[in-house]
Amino acid sequence: MRLDEPGLERWGERIGSTIQAPVVIALEGRLGAGKSVLARAIGHGAGVEVPMPSPSYNLLLRYPASVQVDVVHIDLYRIGSPDELWELGWSQLGEGNEIVLVEWAAQAEGFMPDDHWIIGLTVPEDELLLRDIEVRRMGHPPELPAFPMSVSVG
Numbered sequence: 001m002r003l004d005e006p007g008l009e010r011w012g013e014r015i016g017s018t019i020q021a022p023v024v025i026a027l028e029g030r031l032g033a034g035k036s037v038l039a040r041a042i043g044h045g046a047g048v049e050v051p052m053p054s055p056s057y058n059l060l061l062r063y064p065a066s067v068q069v070d071v072v073h074i075d076l077y078r079i080g081s082p083d084e085l086w087e088l089g090w091s092q093l094g095e096g097n098e099i100v101l102v103e104w105a106a107q108a109e110g111f112m113p114d115d116h117w118i119i120g121l122t123v124p125e126d127e128l129l130l131r132d133i134e135v136r137r138m139g140h141p142p143e144l145p146a147f148p149m150s151v152s153v154g
């Protein structure tokens with residue numbers, strides 16, 4: 001599936017507003033692929049009303065999204081080694097009522113929880129304003145909403 005930026009944002013907002021927490025979603029793709037764009041859209045869909053800056057230095061930023069749900073936005077690009085995961089409170093992630101969004105989840109090596117989604121974003125060679133989206137289910141995470149067919153491209 002190929003989406004333009006507004007289409008990706010609409011889909012992300014729908015994920016945030018409909019998904020059943022707790023859930024863990026890994027966002028994959030090279031720098032500039034749109035991982036943070038999608039993370040922000042999911043956060044805003046879940047009810048986060050403040051800006052969501054990139055967690056590339058803090059590694060983890062937590063936002064109350066609604067009375068019950070927190071959005072946890074993680075970016076592991078700069079993590080030195082998986083040991084640092086435990087300082088982030090990694091062992092409890094996704095146990096409470098949280099939507100956990102992990103950029104560069106591959107840096108967590110084998111430490112992702114059994115049940116999670118992987119959303120891969122790639123820039124097509126000839127279409128720099130579109131993103132190819134691939135969704136993979138690991139274990140049994142709660143259902144993701146379907147793509148917004150009305151705004152998809154290609």
Ligand SMILES: Nc1ncnc2c1ncn2[C@@H]1O[C@H](COP(=O)(O)OP(=O)(O)O)[C@@H](O)[C@H]1O
Pocket residue numbers: 003004005006008029030031032033034035036037038103128129130131
């Ligand atoms: N279809 C698209 N989906 C997402 N981002 C897009 C799209 N087209 C262009 N962009 C641009 O690509 C960039 C993605 O940046 P960002 O989300 O920070 O990437 P990442 O977090 O993967 O490094 C933004 O500048 C955004 O405006």
Ligand SMILES: [Mg+2]
Pocket residue numbers: 035036054075103
């Ligand atoms: Mg990013």
